[in-house]
Structures are given as structure tokens and as C-alpha cells.
Amino acid sequence: AQSVTQLGSHVSVSEGALVLLRCNYSSSVPPYLFWYVQYPNQGLQLLLKYTTGATLVKGINGFEAEFKKSETSFHLTKPSAHMSDAAEYFCAVSRRTSYDKVIFGPGTSLSVIP
Amino acid sequence: NAGVTQTPKFQVLKTGQSMTLQCAQDMNHNSMYWYRQDPGMGLRLIYYSASEGTTDKGEVPNGYNVSRLNKREFSLRLESAAPSQTSVYFCASWDPGTANTEAFFGQGTRLTVV
Numbered sequence: 046a047q048s049v050t051q052l053g054s055h056v057s058v059s060e061g062a063l064v065l066l067r068c069n070y071s072s073s074v075p076p077y078l079f080w081y082v083q084y085p086n087q088g089l090q091l092l093l094k095y096t097t098g099a100t101l102v103k104g105i106n107g108f109e110a111e112f113k114k115s116e117t118s119f120h121l122t123k124p125s126a127h128m129s130d131a132a133e134y135f136c137a138v139s140r141r142t143s144y145d146k147v148i149f150g151p152g153t154s155l156s157v158i159p
Numbered sequence: 160n161a162g163v164t165q166t167p168k169f170q171v172l173k174t175g176q177s178m179t180l181q182c183a184q185d186m187n188h189n190s191m192y193w194y195r196q197d198p199g200m201g202l203r204l205i206y207y208s209a210s211e212g213t214t215d216k217g218e219v220p221n222g223y224n225v226s227r228l229n230k231r232e233f234s235l236r237l238e239s240a241a242p243s244q245t246s247v248y249f250c251a252s253w254d255p256g257t258a259n260t261e262a263f264f265g266q267g268t269r270l271t272v273v
Contacts, residue, residue: 054199077260088163088249088264089202096260135201137262139255146192146217147255147262151201 047072047138049150057156064108064123066153068136071117078119079137079147080110089135095119106130131157161185165250165265172240172272180235180268182250189254191233192217192262193225195246202249208233240272 052067070076077096081089093104100112106129110121119136136150166181184191189210194202194217204217208227222244224236233252237244247269253262 077255079262081262086267088266089251089262090264091261094261139260146204146207147253148204149194149202151199 051150066121083133163265184252188252192251
């Protein structure tokens with residue numbers, strides 16, 4: 046069975062500092078991996094995804110994530126935090142088969158301190 | 160392009176009442192999903208429909224029923240609402256298992272059961 050863990054339910058960073066949100070997964074087969082962002086009172090929006098090819102994936106709003114198979118990780122980073130980055134972030138995993146479901150992690154709430 | 164549309168956006172029910180949450184997508188996706196979001200627990204899958212005419216249980220199906228009315232529409236029904244079903248409900252659609260896969264989410268339904 047697949048599962049996703051996110052270390053840290055809440056992360057605070059200063060504006061301009063590095064953002065690092067951790068995600069580890071378990072999957073019996075190579076998965077697809079996703080990061081979603083949820084702004085207050087809104088639905089989820091895809092930040093980036095890894096399906097195949099280059100293991101360093103760039104997404105919207107300056108975020109990127111690196112797939113490390115040996116560490117079963119897909120950590121999300123951004124070099125310089127902006128106030129507008131304050132949101133809930135979800136890591137998710139899906140198997141590489143048709144008609145499969147996506148499993149979400151518990152989420153990490155990011156606060157950005159001015 | 161509306162994407163995924165959920166109705167209603169807000170609802171208050173009394174314990175024991177019933178209601179149906181509606182979801183429609185206009186992206187011709189085969190798969191549709193219902194999640195609930197609770198603080199600290201991420202998104203948990205209630206039911207999903209891999210294709211028109213099929214439905215399957217997710218992680219937390221008890222107390223819910225679903226209907227895949229056609230390819231566009233997937234409804235979630237609470238037959239006898241309980242306070243434990245107070246949550247934010249999200250509908251999503253996508254076609255998993257492809258390199259271009261991405262889940263699209265509705266704006267959510269905030270349900271309170273008193």
C-alpha cells in the first residue's frame with residue numbers, strides 16, 4: 046500500500062529565507078509524485094509533479110522538488126520565501142497505472158514571518 | 160472553462176438529516192473522486208469512480224454513498240448526517256497513470272452537522 050509522510054505539520058520561515066518542506070513516500074513500484082498548495086478557503090492547486098525523466102522538477106511560483114529514489118523522498122524547496130507563500134502544502138503519490146487513486150500526506154502549514 | 164464545480168459551498172445540517180453534494184467536471188476526465196479534509200489529517204479519500212459506471216470505496220466510506228450519474232457528474236450523499244461528518248469536502252477529477260496527469264479540484268463544500 047502507498048503512503049505519504051510529511052515531517053512537520055507547521056513550518057515557519059522568515060521572508061527571504063529558504064523554504065524546505067519534507068515529504069517521504071512508500072510505494073511498491075515507482076510512483077508519480079505531486080505537490081499541491083492550498084490557499085485559505087480555496088481548493089488545491091498543483092505546484093509541480095514528477096512522472097518521469099529529470100529528477101529535479103520545477104514548478105510554479107519558484108518552487109522545485111527533487112525525486113530521490115534511494116531516500117524515497119520528494120522534498121519541496123524555494124530559495125527565498127515570500128509572504129504570498131503562506132499556505133497549506135500537500136505531498137501526494139500515485140501509482141503509474143491507469144485508474145488509480147492519489148494518496149495525500151497530512152499537509153504542512155507554511156507561515157512566512159515578515 | 161469551469162473545471163470542477165461543486166455545490167453547495169456551505170451547508171449546515173441537523174443530526175440525522177440527509178443531503179447530496181453535487182460535483183461536475185467539464186474536462187472529459189474518466190476518474191472522479193470525493194475527499195474530506197480535516198485539520199491535521201490531510202485529504203482522505205471517501206469514494207472514487209475510476210470510470211463511468213464504476214464506484215469504489217476509499218479510506219473512509221462509512222456513512223456515505225455515491226452515484227456516478229454520467230461521465231461529467233459524481234454526487235456524494237449523506238443519508239443520516241452525524242457531527243463526525245463535519246468537514247470540508249472536495250471533489251476532484253483527473254485521468255491518473257499518464258505523464259500529463261494532474262488532479263483538478265473543486266472549491267470545496269464546508270459542511271457543519273449540529
